[in-house]
Amino acid sequence: MAIDGNKLQELINKMFGDVGAAMGSALVMLGDKFGFYKTLAADGPMTSAELASKTGTVERYVREWAAAQAAAGYINYDAASGRFSISPEQALVLADENGPAFFxxxxxxxxxxxxxxxxxxxxxxxxxxxxxxxxxxxxxxxxxxxxxxxxxxxxxxxxxxxxxxxxxxxxxxxxxxxxxxxxxxxxxxxxxxxxxxxxxxxxxxxxxxxxxxxxxxxxxxxxxxxxxxxxxxxxxxxxxxxxxxxxxxxxxxxxxxxxxxxxxxxxxxxxxxxxxxxxxxxxxxxxxxxxxxxxxxxxxxxxxxxxxxxxxxxxxxxxxxxxxxxxxxxxxxxxxxxxxxxxxxxxxxxx
CATH class of the missing domain: 3.40.50.150 (Vaccinia Virus protein VP39)
Structure with missing residues (x-):
């Protein structure tokens, strides 16, 4: 059976995205457990060191976590300032436990x-x-x-x-x-x-x-x-x-x-x-x-x-x-x- 290269690549791309989402599940749970999303929502843009200090966690882990979340589009990263932030829409979904769309x-x-x-x-x-x-x-x-x-x-x-x-x-x-x-x-x-x-x-x-x-x-x-x-x-x-x-x-x-x-x-x-x-x-x-x-x-x-x-x-x-x-x-x-x-x-x- 002949393989359609375009369809194959489309499926691979889709599954790669799904793997990223699946591996990211643990990261969302960590962000929820340690209050990373809520801290970003309450205190505004901050570096990974500032976020770690606010939440009582280790900076090196927080830095990697934040980069992964920014890559997923769940939070944002500003290269000029080296700070991570969360938009009102992202906060509604990730930080507002009493909101209409808490995920x-x-x-x-x-x-x-x-x-x-x-x-x-x-x-x-x-x-x-x-x-x-x-x-x-x-x-x-x-x-x-x-x-x-x-x-x-x-x-x-x-x-x-x-x-x-x-x-x-x-x-x-x-x-x-x-x-x-x-x-x-x-x-x-x-x-x-x-x-x-x-x-x-x-x-x-x-x-x-x-x-x-x-x-x-x-x-x-x-x-x-x-x-x-x-x-x-x-x-x-x-x-x-x-x-x-x-x-x-x-x-x-x-x-x-x-x-x-x-x-x-x-x-x-x-x-x-x-x-x-x-x-x-x-x-x-x-x-x-x-x-x-x-x-x-x-x-x-x-x-x-x-x-x-x-x-x-x-x-x-x-x-x-x-x-x-x-x-x-x-x-x-x-x-x-x-x-x-x-x-x-x-x-x-x-x-």
Whole structure:
């Protein structure tokens, strides 16, 4: 088979760039850990020696780190002054942990996929899966830090208002369950916004439940937030709103989970299902967002589902049609797309 030299070079160039990005993942984590980005954002242009002095680190390492980050376009270098700087746009993405586009947390998730590769490789060979609790702890920390800004931007202001009559219920006072709550970022956001309502977070992962309780205390909403260890098919109580944030596709038996949600809803209750945005066909997901989601699905989400009972393995790119089928198979007759973002699909389900 004849080789097209131009296509070959194009692929090599692309992969070389990808290797640089992959090797740079550790550097982003170091920049986040030692506060390099935040220091540059707060104190302006500085030499590597000044940055090292400000952060209590060793200059020779900082110099190499800063040069690599400048080569990546993550920070800037001025040859005349020998100083490194960070632009407002770069700072928003790399230094503002409460901003709408904080990315260093995503690199923690990347690190988890690399550290857990042997476990996933074993599942490739022998079947089965890798449970959420079996992953490197940086996955749990990175997930909470990465998803929290997006929830802060959209959940209270856009997603809940898109549900029929739900915001009014929460303002009057309602019971809300957040299933698969992780570290409870979404619970805390809702509790702050709706002080007359009570919130219950459920997750099968006890360390996440413990951390969620800490975050709720720090946010001053612990008296209205209860966190318990429970699965999606076993959580107790009756609720006006049940929410699943980016977790339905991770479940081994999402149909069984849907059936349990239906039994846990109060009369005229609502189930809000937030999932990664995906089109129904593979060919429509072959884009930068799909690339990240399929990779996460391969290393985290599908192994998680296949480690459980049934092991349906929906994956992050299940798409609206497949998700709707799952919800209806669990007993819901009214399912609609309430709203969407480039990264999220929000479904409203009613019995």
């Amino acid at each position: 260093p947390a995503m690199y923690e998730i990347v690190a988890a996929t690399l550290r857990d590769e042997p476990k996933v490789a074993n599942a490739f060979r022998k079947g089965g899966g890798v449970g959420w609790h079996e992953h490197d702890p940086c996955l749990f920390h990175g997930t909470e830090r990465f998803f929290r800004p997006g929830y802060a931007m959209h959940l209270v202001s856009e997603w809940i208002p898109a549900l029929d009559g739900v915001r009014e219920k929460l303002e009057r006072g309602a019971r809300v369950a957040d299933v698969g709550c992780g570290h409870g970022a979404s619970v805390t956001l809702m509790a702050k916004a709706f002080p007359k309502s009570k919130f219950f977070g459920f997750d099968y992962h006890q360390p996440s439940i413990d951390r969620a309780r800490e975050i709720a205390r720090e946010a001053g909403v612990a008296e209205r937030c209860t966190f318990e260890r429970a699965t999606a098919k076993e959580f107790p109580g009756t609720f006006d709103l049940v929410a699943f944030f980016d977790c339905l596709h991770d479940m081994g038996d999402p149909v069984g989970a849907a059936a349990h949600v239906k039994s846990a809803l109060a009369k005229d209750g609502t189930w809000m299902v937030v999932e990664p945005f995906g089109n129904d066909r593979i060919e429509d997901n072959l884009n930068p967002v799909g690339r990240v989601f399929y990779a996460a699905s391969t290393m985290i989400c599908v192994p998680g589902s296949l480690s459980q009972e049934v092991g349906l393995g929906l994956g992050t790119q299940a798409g609206e049609t497949r998700l709707t089928e799952v919800l209806k198979a669990g007993g819901f007759t009214r399912v609609r797309r309430a709203t969407a973002t480039p990264f999220n699909l929000i479904l409203e389900a009613r019995p």
